[in-house]
Amino acid sequence: MTQFKTKHGYEGLLIVIEGTDGSGKSTQLELLKRSIQAQSYGVIISEWKTSRLIANVIDDAKERNLLNATTYSLLYAADFADRLENTIIPALKSGFIVLLDRYYYTALARDVVRGQDIEWVKNLYDYAPEPDLVFYLDMPVDVLLKRIIGTTGLNYYESGRDVGFSSDFYKSFEIYQNKCLEQYDKMKSEYNFISIDGTKSIDEIHSIMNHEVQKILDSGVLY
Amino acid sequence: MSKLTEKHNYKGTLVCVEGIDGSGKSTQLTLLRDWLKSIGQDVIFTEWNSSELICQTTKLAKKKNMLSPRTFSLLHAVDFADRLKQVIDPALKAGFIVLADRYAYTAFARDVARGVEPQWVRNVYNFAIKPDLAIYFDINPKDSMERICANRAPKFYEAGMDLKLSNDPYESYMIFQGRVINEYQKMVDEFGLVKLDAMDSIHSKQVRIREMLKSVLNNKGVNI
Numbered sequence: 001m002t003q004f005k006t007k008h009g010y011e012g013l014l015i016v017i018e019g020t021d022g023s024g025k026s027t028q029l030e031l032l033k034r035s036i037q038a039q040s041y042g043v044i045i046s047e048w049k050t051s052r053l054i055a056n057v058i059d060d061a062k063e064r065n066l067l068n069a070t071t072y073s074l075l076y077a078a079d080f081a082d083r084l085e086n087t088i089i090p091a092l093k094s095g096f097i098v099l100l101d102r103y104y105y106t107a108l109a110r111d112v113v114r115g116q117d118i119e120w121v122k123n124l125y126d127y128a129p130e131p132d133l134v135f136y137l138d139m140p141v142d143v144l145l146k147r148i149i150g151t152t153g154l155n156y157y158e159s160g161r162d163v164g165f166s167s168d169f170y171k172s173f174e175i176y177q178n179k180c181l182e183q184y185d186k187m188k189s190e191y192n193f194i195s196i197d198g199t200k201s202i203d204e205i206h207s208i209m210n211h212e213v214q215k216i217l218d219s220g221v222l223y
Numbered sequence: 224m225s226k227l228t229e230k231h232n233y234k235g236t237l238v239c240v241e242g243i244d245g246s247g248k249s250t251q252l253t254l255l256r257d258w259l260k261s262i263g264q265d266v267i268f269t270e271w272n273s274s275e276l277i278c279q280t281t282k283l284a285k286k287k288n289m290l291s292p293r294t295f296s297l298l299h300a301v302d303f304a305d306r307l308k309q310v311i312d313p314a315l316k317a318g319f320i321v322l323a324d325r326y327a328y329t330a331f332a333r334d335v336a337r338g339v340e341p342q343w344v345r346n347v348y349n350f351a352i353k354p355d356l357a358i359y360f361d362i363n364p365k366d367s368m369e370r371i372c373a374n375r376a377p378k379f380y381e382a383g384m385d386l387k388l389s390n391d392p393y394e395s396y397m398i399f400q401g402r403v404i405n406e407y408q409k410m411v412d413e414f415g416l417v418k419l420d421a422m423d424s425i426h427s428k429q430v431r432i433r434e435m436l437k438s439v440l441n442n443k444g445v446n447i
Binding site: 053054057061066067068070071074075077078081082085086120123124126127 | 275276277280284289290291293294297298300301304305307308309340343346347349350
């Protein structure tokens, strides 16, 4: 049997769940974390936009409408760099399984929808390690809309109001999320996403993900 | 394609000064600004790491020594992008003379001296507008250190202490700023920076700068 090698060369594993808001990413991450933990592996979760240094600046700037498309991209890139270098890479080096709620694919989708050149955005993130697995939760916009309206409600940036597609929240959300989905669709094959129908039940989705993760674990890469 | 290598079509004029700390660039820019104002020109001044959006965060992070070279680079890019879109671009459209104390070249010099890839940081800043006049004040690390450290030790990032080149801040400063200067030297040809000797007198440098600016403005049909 050929020994499985991680794509990034670190000892640990990098596993990403991508998808638009409300697609169920955090629920799945928690489930995955528990099942990996149960097998005595070291596991941590890191979420998008949570660096101690920059996350607050982004929230504050959004609240006060201070961002243009370029500063929006760059601030998220700075947040990512800080988390990558202070959390993700050290954990990978010491052999942890790092579960990520969103990765640079999120930036690619959102920034391009905001009018940035895709090559410019790719350059911002080109130093980041390639994940071992990327799960993508595929959700139709009408289902997403219902989920979000029923839980957190529509927010300004998630609805892409800053891009100026429409001053109507519902309409703007629909256009914005559709454009994000288009970008994700383009990335599916380029980045080998394992695309999962997000309308399936929580258990079904979990078992698909677990199966893929188990294959890697069974290869003995973390022994 | 980078805007930094293409001539801009704005009505206004963009002038920037570059060089390591203690090279006298801020003094020269202040003299230029006051003179331009006194002869009734529309002029604004913008400074590196001064945007309302981010400069406090960067300063705080620097104080706590918590920045990796990449994060350091991106935070300064946020500052620059914010000032470019909010200050520099509108002022150039309105026909102002914009004086920038440091510009994208500062990032190219410092970030590369910290080990960030030259092409990466140039790509990050590819939205920057090409200045009509970019002046580089050349000084050696020793003279610079004598000027800025007359009554204080070099600061952590200014001395490149994050790179662990030496435990002695003075020695680290010399090595790190030497690297920064080396990057500036390369950019003289790459971006057409005009090199002035920082050790020349304040007066003689100011005379040269005013001459150069007059000639730039002349080419745009403005006589001062």
